[in-house]
Amino acid sequence: MIASDISPLASRLSSGAHTRAVTDPFHGDLLEVSMGPHHPSTHGVFRMQVTLDGETIVKLKPVFGYLHRNHEKLGESTSYLGSMPYTDRLDYLNSMTNNWAYALAVEQLAGQPVPERAEYLRVILAELTRLLNHTCLAGFLLQDCGCSGTPLMYAFREREKILDLFEALSGSRMMCNFQRFGGCRTDASPEWLAAAKQLTDGYGAFLDEYERLITGNEILMARTQGVGALKPDLAISAGITGPMLRATGVDYDLRKVDGYGFYPRFEFRVPLGDHGDTYDRYMIRVLEMRESIKIIQQAFATLPAGPVMDPKAKLRGFRPKPGEAYGRIEGPRGEIGFYLVSDGTPNPYRYRVRPPSFVNLTLLEDLCLGHTVADAVIILGSIDIVLGEVDR
Amino acid sequence: MEPLEQLHARLLSAFPGAEISIVNNPGPAAQHSLLLPAALAREIAFFLRDDPALRLDYCSNVTGIDWLKAGHIEVVYHLYSMALKHGPVIIRLRTANRTDAVTLPSLTPVWRACEFQEREVFDLYGVVFDGHPDLRRILMWDEFKDHPMRKDYIEPDDYEWEPTPHGAIHDKAKAHYPAAVTPAEGAAKP
Numbered sequence A: 001m002i003a004s005d006i007s008p009l010a011s012r013l014s015s016g017a018h019t020r021a022v023t024d025p026f027h028g029d030l031l032e033v034s035m036g037p038h039h040p041s042t043h044g045v046f047r048m049q050v051t052l053d054g055e056t057i058v059k060l061k062p063v064f065g066y067l068h069r070n071h072e073k074l075g076e077s078t079s080y081l082g083s084m085p086y087t088d089r090l091d092y093l094n095s096m097t098n099n100w101a102y103a104l105a106v107e108q109l110a111g112q113p114v115p116e117r118a119e120y121l122r123v124i125l126a127e128l129t130r131l132l133n134h135t136c137l138a139g140f141l142l143q144d145c146g147c148s149g150t151p152l153m154y155a156f157r158e159r160e161k162i163l164d165l166f167e168a169l170s171g172s173r174m175m176c177n178f179q180r181f182g183g184c185r186t187d188a189s190p191e192w193l194a195a196a197k198q199l200t201d202g203y204g205a206f207l208d209e210y211e212r213l214i215t216g217n218e219i220l221m222a223r224t225q226g227v228g229a230l231k232p233d234l235a236i237s238a239g240i241t242g243p244m245l246r247a248t249g250v251d252y253d254l255r256k257v258d259g260y261g262f263y264p265r266f267e268f269r270v271p272l273g274d275h276g277d278t279y280d281r282y283m284i285r286v287l288e289m290r291e292s293i294k295i296i297q298q299a300f301a302t303l304p305a306g307p308v309m310d311p312k313a314k315l316r317g318f319r320p321k322p323g324e325a326y327g328r329i330e331g332p333r334g335e336i337g338f339y340l341v342s343d344g345t346p347n348p349y350r351y352r353v354r355p356p357s358f359v360n361l362t363l364l365e366d367l368c369l370g371h372t373v374a375d376a377v378i379i380l381g382s383i384d385i386v387l388g389e390v391d392r
Numbered sequence B: 001m002e003p004l005e006q007l008h009a010r011l012l013s014a015f016p017g018a019e020i021s022i023v024n025n026p027g028p029a030a031q032h033s034l035l036l037p038a039a040l041a042r043e044i045a046f047f048l049r050d051d052p053a054l055r056l057d058y059c060s061n062v063t064g065i066d067w068l069k070a071g072h073i074e075v076v077y078h079l080y081s082m083a084l085k086h087g088p089v090i091i092r093l094r095t096a097n098r099t100d101a102v103t104l105p106s107l108t109p110v111w112r113a114c115e116f117q118e119r120e121v122f123d124l125y126g127v128v129f130d131g132h133p134d135l136r137r138i139l140m141w142d143e144f145k146d147h148p149m150r151k152d153y154i155e156p157d158d159y160e161w162e163p164t165p166h167g168a169i170h171d172k173a174k175a176h177y178p179a180a181v182t183p184a185e186g187a188a189k190p
Helices: A003-015 A071-076 A081-087 A095-110 A116-144 A150-170 A190-214 A218-224 A232-237 A278-301 A356-368 A373-383 A387-391 B004-014 B038-050 B114-125 B165-174 B183-188
Strands: A030-035 A047-053 A056-063 A323-331 A334-342 A350-354 B021-023 B033-035 B058-067 B072-081 B086-094 B103-105 B128-130
Touching (some): A030 A373, A047 A373, A056 A356, A071 A081, A071 A350, A081 A095, A095 A116, A095 A323, A095 A334, A116 A278, A116 A373, A150 A190, A190 A278, A218 A278, A218 A373, A232 A356, A323 A350, A334 A356, A334 B058, A334 B072, A356 A373, A356 A387, B004 B021, B004 B033, B038 B086, B038 B103, B058 B086, B058 B114, B072 B114, B114 B128
Parallel strands (some): B033 B086
Antiparallel strands (some): A030 A047, A047 A056, A323 A334, B021 B033, B058 B072, B072 B086
16 A cells, blocks of 8 residues: 555544545545435434435435325314324324323313313323333334344333333323313223332333443444534524433423423423433433333322313313414423414314424434434434324 | 513514514413514514523424415414523514415524424425525425415325326227216116
8 A cells, every 4th residue: 555545544544534535536426325215214204315425424305204194284174172183193102292282282272271180190191101202212222223123122011011001091002092171081090000100110120121231331332422412502593302402401391391280299300411412312311211200100199089071171062262372292202382273163273283303303414414324323213203293 | 581562662672663563362372472574584583582681592383374364374483492491482474465475584594493394384385485595395295386284275186196108098099989888877788
């Protein structure tokens, strides 16, 4: 090898930059790769139009819409309650929080109060959903790193237990359709509460086991630390919410800020990250699960008796007065909001979903630039998208 | 956070002569909003973001509403402050009509969060955002013609129909066959 070839290579290795040396005979040849829509790492039908210099990403354009069915138009052409089962299909892992966000928006629109026991049940179910979603994410992220099978199966084993609880309560594992305007559809039986309490009490042991397996793993750290680092200013400007925002160190959790439901009654902490990289995003979710367990245990300890549905709530012939409302909650992926405009008819004049994973994808290109394709896969995995919600 | 009336008065003193008005929300939610003039919208948005008492650094939700009877399309922005943890301040922009004057200034230079959501409003409502860095369709495919969230949108009979060379051949072939017999008539004959 001649000397002139060695020096740029050496400087490239020492600087740590992934750019190709200028003396490389193929310098400047860019390759366009279309990742997806059927790539297994995209978690659905999602496409990344990637431009590569060698293996380094120099441009990335996300392409959506493969699952678009104009959810909002359907919402405008049906009654308020008619959209409730359809919100399950937005983010099909977290139907309970989608239900809650929609019910909250309609309750704000109509000025509908909610009984105390229903609010407690909503908190319990939302935190169980958070456990479910973050557990799945931890499994999927490891799968995206190339760790086939084992972590995902550990995660799915626990997910099944939560889904069994949802099925016992609502009749459906994933499409729960459980919240109503002014409460919940059914009450939880003492047996269900006992089973849910048992699961929650044992969840910490599962997290310990999982963390022993994964968190300190050298390969995971090498693959994720420093990958896809995000600055707090950019995250705020881009409207990033949820664990992805808090991984950058911004203290913004709607459970604390808005204090909706009965969250101010419970004691919990909001974990914050330091670097905003993929590892922090993973770690924040693990820590959030531990806080969720605390919230559920407090809710079980103080769960009041009473009805779960406001007796004056109107389900049939529901016509809110003209007006509008934007209701939002802290979903497992970020802020999920519903914006409704009523003109006094049984159907909403405008029905809008503010999907967290759609907005969180705004920064996908910024996070991936300068990284390799294999890193783009885990960055996308750590953003945590569900295409049912992105495409609507 | 300061009441909306006070914010309105402050905006009027900062932007003298601007037609800023409060849109009243008669519902129980009582989330009133500010209607901004399109020409000054971006300056006012920068003011809302940078004002030390407001610091509305987070644009949560961007959406369109098609007011068919009033004859304009409205774009609604829900703003919050992550720094001071308050909100929402809701601002609205209106197009002049629904057909040829549908241009509004893009607020993506102010809040990056508007980038995809304004593309979505462009895609589904046909509002053109002036100054948007990458205004393309986002949910519908690029060749799609209409804006499906508009109230007067009529869906095509077949979304996936496209002309093929066989269409003309089939039309020509029809001339060689006798007029179609309905199944009921055909069944009656032995």
